[in-house]
Amino acid sequence: MSPGAPLKALSRRLNKRRATWCLVPPITRTLPSFIPRPYSTYSAQPPPELSSAKGALLGALSRNLDKRRETGRILEIPDPVAQANAVDFGSNDVLSISTGLLREELFRELEDHPDFAVGSRGSRVLDGNSRYVTGLEAHLAQSHNAKDALLFNSGYEANIAIWTTIPQPGDVIVYDELVHASIHDGIKGTRTTQVFSFQHNNPASFEEVLRSIKTCHPEIAQGSRTLFVAMESVYSVDGDICPVHQFVNSAKEILPFADRVFMIDESHSCGMIGPMGLGLVCHYGLENEFALRLHTFGKAIGCTGAALFCDPVIKHTLFNYARNFIFTTGPTFMVLAAVKAAHRIIGGAEGDLRRERVQKNISHFYDCLQSHPQWETFYQTGRLRIVEEDWRLHRFRTAVTPLITQPGESRALQAQLLKDGFLVHALQYPIVPLDSERLRIMLHADNTPQQVESFVEAIMRWARQRYYPPRSCKLCDAA
Numbered sequence: 001m002s003p004g005a006p007l008k009a010l011s012r013r014l015n016k017r018r019a020t021w022c023l024v025p026p027i028t029r030t031l032p033s034f035i036p037r038p039y040s041t042y043s044a045q046p047p048p049e050l051s052s053a054k055g056a057l058l059g060a061l062s063r064n065l066d067k068r069r070e071t072g073r074i075l076e077i078p079d080p081v082a083q084a085n086a087v088d089f090g091s092n093d094v095l096s097i098s099t100g101l102l103r104e105e106l107f108r109e110l111e112d113h114p115d116f117a118v119g120s121r122g123s124r125v126l127d128g129n130s131r132y133v134t135g136l137e138a139h140l141a142q143s144h145n146a147k148d149a150l151l152f153n154s155g156y157e158a159n160i161a162i163w164t165t166i167p168q169p170g171d172v173i174v175y176d177e178l179v180h181a182s183i184h185d186g187i188k189g190t191r192t193t194q195v196f197s198f199q200h201n202n203p204a205s206f207e208e209v210l211r212s213i214k215t216c217h218p219e220i221a222q223g224s225r226t227l228f229v230a231m232e233s234v235y236s237v238d239g240d241i242c243p244v245h246q247f248v249n250s251a252k253e254i255l256p257f258a259d260r261v262f263m264i265d266e267s268h269s270c271g272m273i274g275p276m277g278l279g280l281v282c283h284y285g286l287e288n289e290f291a292l293r294l295h296t297f298g299k300a301i302g303c304t305g306a307a308l309f310c311d312p313v314i315k316h317t318l319f320n321y322a323r324n325f326i327f328t329t330g331p332t333f334m335v336l337a338a339v340k341a342a343h344r345i346i347g348g349a350e351g352d353l354r355r356e357r358v359q360k361n362i363s364h365f366y367d368c369l370q371s372h373p374q375w376e377t378f379y380q381t382g383r384l385r386i387v388e389e390d391w392r393l394h395r396f397r398t399a400v401t402p403l404i405t406q407p408g409e410s411r412a413l414q415a416q417l418l419k420d421g422f423l424v425h426a427l428q429y430p431i432v433p434l435d436s437e438r439l440r441i442m443l444h445a446d447n448t449p450q451q452v453e454s455f456v457e458a459i460m461r462w463a464r465q466r467y468y469p470p471r472s473c474k475l476c477d478a479a
């Protein structure tokens with residue numbers, strides 16, 4: 001971000017707020033006044049319109065659920081017992097720290113702080129702040145080579161806060177069409193009306209959008225308004241990596257005088273890519289190009305929550321204006337301690353070992369699949385496909401390893417694999433396009449080579465039974 005326009009605009013906004021001594025915008029809508037009736041006038045029976053309301057509501061909701069069931073898209077609350085002993089090829093805990101190593105490190109952190117408060121006791125803007133949380137923000141900012149950091153209860157909340165608060169009316173937002181739902185939801189609530197998408201990971205499409213902005217929005221080209229660009233480092237559905245250099249360079253070339261604010265969501269690269277797992281931006285040394293970097297802690301970090309790396313003015317603006325930051329209880333000590341403990345693990349030699357094991361498991365999985373005697377048959381007939389044909393050539397292999405099935409088949413494969421003792425998740429339309437329904441396989445540090453081999457064998461066994469079931473013999477059946 002160039003130092004000029006946007007930070008000045010945000011600072012002016014903060015100063016206005018300082019002048020009014022009001023942290024939170026007043027609620028401008030007036031509520032209709034409620035005049036209570038004398039108690040005696042309430043009858044024991046609810047009025048007829050209320051008694052039927054419950055039935056009407058549940059009826060309407062049930063019909064919605066039935067519709068979803070009919071299209072095969074109903075989500076059921078997973079059975080924790082069935083999943084408990086399954087081998088993990090599904091969870092986001094890709095470094096496999098959450099259920100063991102991190103617990104031990106967390107206990108050590110708790111022992112060092114025996115007087116911790118269990119609850120955070122309020123919003124961060126009131127009593128939910130502490131030396132521990134500000135210290136953790138400073139530590140994370142320093143290790144990620146950022147000016148400042150702001151912690152959120154979740155990545156979802158962080159994206160809502162960023163996009164509803166930071167872009168100002170008249171600014172322009174450009175985003176990759178496949179960014180996470182939380183970015184889409186944040187952008188839906190944004191204060192600018194100028195929002196454009198470009199085709200997924202496609203620099204040519206991005207450049208086309210920028211050229212039309214250059215023509216139609218001179219205020220962006222001249223730098224008096226700000227251009228925001230939203231992307232992810234690793235996309236959560238295909239596991240593909242963003243060509244960050246190309247996007248940054250194209251924007252510089254096409255809009256050299258623009259005030260550019262690049263935002264990157266590093267949910268799937270933090271902990272996994274770069275020195276000490278610091279992410280894609282740190283790996284390439286592009287910290288100055290990305291004014292907003294979001295790291296979420298629910299994946300390789302093995303915890304919950306998120307950190308936004310940004311300028312202190314942006315942090316202060318979020319602290320003052322992001323309603324979902326202000327009107328909610330801050331993160332608890334337990335969560336913060338877990339985040340700190342996790343960063344100790346992933347930033348050390350153990351983290352390196354685990355990242356290496358994930359890489360080996362990804363290669364082993366693809367090798368087992370592609371060398372399986374029946375793979376070619378299923379692959380040629382389009383019954384099973386992988387997205388990354390040339391996975392060997394990739395500089396980074398990401399733990400997200402999709403296996404495309406035929407439409408309507410992924411749930412059945414997922415269910416059979418669970419029966420066989422493997423936990424994995426199916427992604428269906430509308431999360432993915434109709435013709436690329438899939439299993440979203442996550443390879444983990446603690447998956448053993450034998451588990452990977454048995455998992456591949458179970459997939460191929462399902463495919464054999466599904467597409468080439470043994471013919472029944474009338475004579476045998478009769479006997």
Ligand SMILES: Cc1ncc(COP(=O)(O)O)c(C=O)c1O
Nearest residue numbers: 154155156180236265267296298
């Ligand atoms: C790219 C991306 N951003 C944001 C989120 C939301 O993060 P959280 O689970 O911490 O709310 C996710 C989670 O799936 C994600 O994949």
